[in-house]
Amino acid sequence: MKKLALHWKIIIGMVAGVLFGALCVQFDFNQFVIDWIKPFGTIFINLLKLIALPLIVASLIKGVSDLQDISKLSKMGGRTIGIYLITTMIAVSVGLLIVNIVQPGKTINEATRIEMMEKFGGDAAGKIAAAEDQKEAGPLQPLIDIVPDNIFGAASSNGNMLQVIFFVILFGVGMILIPQDKAAPVKAFFDGLNEVILKIIDLIMLAAPIGIFALMASLVVELPSVDVFVALLWYAACVVFGLLLLTGIFYPSVVKILVKRDYKFFFNGISPAQLVAFSTSSSAATLPVTMERVEEHLGVDEEVASFVLPIGATVNMDGTALYQGIAAVFIAQAFNLDLSLGAQLGIIMTATLASIGSAAVPSAGMVMLVIVLGQAGIPEAGLALIFAIDRPLDMLRTVTNVTSDAMVAMLVAKSVDKLGEPKVKEWDDNYHPGE
Numbered sequence: 001m002k003k004l005a006l007h008w009k010i011i012i013g014m015v016a017g018v019l020f021g022a023l024c025v026q027f028d029f030n031q032f033v034i035d036w037i038k039p040f041g042t043i044f045i046n047l048l049k050l051i052a053l054p055l056i057v058a059s060l061i062k063g064v065s066d067l068q069d070i071s072k073l074s075k076m077g078g079r080t081i082g083i084y085l086i087t088t089m090i091a092v093s094v095g096l097l098i099v100n101i102v103q104p105g106k107t108i109n110e111a112t113r114i115e116m117m118e119k120f121g122g123d124a125a126g127k128i129a130a131a132e133d134q135k136e137a138g139p140l141q142p143l144i145d146i147v148p149d150n151i152f153g154a155a156s157s158n159g160n161m162l163q164v165i166f167f168v169i170l171f172g173v174g175m176i177l178i179p180q181d182k183a184a185p186v187k188a189f190f191d192g193l194n195e196v197i198l199k200i201i202d203l204i205m206l207a208a209p210i211g212i213f214a215l216m217a218s219l220v221v222e223l224p225s226v227d228v229f230v231a232l233l234w235y236a237a238c239v240v241f242g243l244l245l246l247t248g249i250f251y252p253s254v255v256k257i258l259v260k261r262d263y264k265f266f267f268n269g270i271s272p273a274q275l276v277a278f279s280t281s282s283s284a285a286t287l288p289v290t291m292e293r294v295e296e297h298l299g300v301d302e303e304v305a306s307f308v309l310p311i312g313a314t315v316n317m318d319g320t321a322l323y324q325g326i327a328a329v330f331i332a333q334a335f336n337l338d339l340s341l342g343a344q345l346g347i348i349m350t351a352t353l354a355s356i357g358s359a360a361v362p363s364a365g366m367v368m369l370v371i372v373l374g375q376a377g378i379p380e381a382g383l384a385l386i387f388a389i390d391r392p393l394d395m396l397r398t399v400t401n402v403t404s405d406a407m408v409a410m411l412v413a414k415s416v417d418k419l420g421e422p423k424v425k426e427w428d429d430n431y432h433p434g435e
Contacts, residue, residue: 009208009209010208010209010212010390011392012209013208013209013210013211013212013213013216014212014213014216016213017212017213017214017215017216017217017219017220018216018217018220020033020037020213020217021033021216021217021218021219021220021221022220024217024220024221025220025221030221030222033217033218033221034218034221034222037213037214037217037218038214038215038217038218038221039214040210040211040213040214041211041212041213041214041215041217041218042214043211044204044207044208044210044211044212044214044215045211045215047204047207047211048204048370049370051197051200051201051204053155053164054193054197055197055201056164056165056168057164057168057190057193058190058193058194058196058197061168061171061172061175061190061194062187062190062191062194065172065175065176065183065187065190075416076304076307076308076412076416077307079411079412079415079416080307080308080311080312080408080412081311081315083408083411083412084311084312084315084316084408085352087316087318087404087407087408088316088317088318088321088351088352089321089348089352090250090318091242091246091318091319091321091322091400091404092321092322092324092325092347092348092351092352093325093348094242094245094246094250094322095238095239095242095321095322095323095324095325095326096325096326096329096344096347096348098238098241098242098326099238099325099326099329099330099333100329100344102234102237102238103333104231104232104234104235104237104238104330104333105231105235105329105330105331105332105333105334105335106333107230107231107234108231108333108334145163146163146166147163147166148163148164148166148167151163151164151167154167175187231330231334232386235326235327235330235386236393238326238330239322239323239326239327239393239396240393240396242322242323242326243319243322243323243396243397243399243400246318246319246322246400246403246404247274247399247400247403251266251403251404251406251407252266252267252407254407254411255407255410255411258411258414259410259411259414259419261298261410265298266298266406266407268297269293269294269297269298269406269422270290270293270294270297270298270402270403270406272289272293273286273289273290273293273294273402273406274399274402274403276289277290277395277398277399277401277402278395278396278398278399281394281395281397281398282398283312283313283317283398283401283402283405286313286398286402287309287310287313290309290313290402290405290406291305291306291309293406294309294405294406294409294410296422297422298406298409298410298422299410299413299419299420299421299422300409300410300413300418300419301413301418301419301420303418304409304412304413304416304418304419305409305413308405308408308409308412308413309405309409312401312404312405312408312409313405316401316404316405316408317397317401318400318401318404319396319397319398319399319400319401319404320397320401321351321352322397322400323369323393323397324347324351324369324372325347325348325351325372327369327372327386328347328351328369328372328373328376328378329344329347330386331373331378331386332376332378335378337378339376343376343377346375346376347372347375347376350372350375350376351372
């Protein structure tokens with residue numbers, strides 16, 4: 001008998017949680033759900049918060065230290081990282097633009113919002129206090145706040161994760177600059193630690209159906225207003241629209257304009273990798289297919305593909321960054337928290353850096369969202385609002401991530417004169433790329 005895939009289990013848990021919560025509301029078992037069901041959802045969120053710090057440390061150090069070949073391919077390496085950072089910042093900016101225009105969290109009515117503020121008022125008060133402190137600080141205070149004076153102190157709170165990211169990047173650069181024989185034991189340790197952390201995430205995700213069941217049941221019991229679910233649908237629509245905008249318009253347009261290869265050529269070449277990405281929700285699992293399609297069907301030289309794409313699977317998470325920006329503002333809107341321009345610029349920076357640290361495995365973006373929320377001072381408990389539909393959105397995010405990897409590989413190959421004709425042509429003799 002074929003084993004049921006995790007995403008189906010999550011969807012079943014989501015539906016069962018909604019139905020169970022609705023049933024408990026009808027029979028006035030609300031307190032039973034709060035006392036005996038909700039704690040399992042809380043435990044699941046705590047597990048995600050627990051793994052956030054070691055995940056970003058292990059994954060980001062591994063990603064940065066893997067750039068040791070940058071000494072041989074400095075030109076290629078600099079352009080690769082630069083383009084990846086630019087596309088990620090564009091992605092999260094697009095997400096913020098969409099969510100500020102649509103404002104899906106504002107569809108929640110005032111009565112429901114008051115309920116939510118009462119339940120999570122402590123977090124909201126902390127956000128207000130932090131905002132007041134921000135107003136009194138100098139213009140360069142955000143820059144000062146990035147650099148920690150005590151890494152152990154910074155690591156003690158998810159709200160200081162940007163400081164941890166700064167230290168981790170500095171640590172990774174230091175590993176690159178010392179002799180390889182000296183760095184090898186340290187790199188081997190963090191490579192091994194990264195594998196352990198990924199396995200722990202696998203174990204945590206086994207509990208996802210139960211955690212989501214508990215979260216949804218408690219959400220229905222505590223916030224039985226239909227407008228929460230309407231807002232959730234609007235939120236999902238914002239994410240999907242943003243991902244489609246990047247995948248279907250922005251990336252192929254960049255290829256068309258800068259690489260002179262048309263839409264049909266690009267999508268014919270990368271579409272099988274996109275389908276694998278959709279089904280696995282993992283950039284890492286899709287990497288072999290992505291490399292084969294980029295080399296054989298898009299004409300990127302093997303030297304470029306073997307350098308750019310593995311790095312992309314680790315640090316280039318455009319879909320994840322877009323989703324994190326939308327999710328953070330949506331949750332803030334749901335709690336009636338007005339984020340200033342400075343706060344949203346902070347989200348762009350944090351989401352960009354956090355997406356670099358996102359492991360190329362399913363649902364790692366949700367773990368990194370905890371970092372973005374904590375850094376922006378948005379109640380982390382709001383994660384319960386969006387977790388229910390995270391899996392299908394995760395599948396679409398991975399498609400965007402892989403498509404972006406392929407586009408960047410073509411741009412870098414073109415810039416270093418390593419882009420040729422594909423080894424496997426998928427058009428007739430009268431068809432030429434760029435026409």
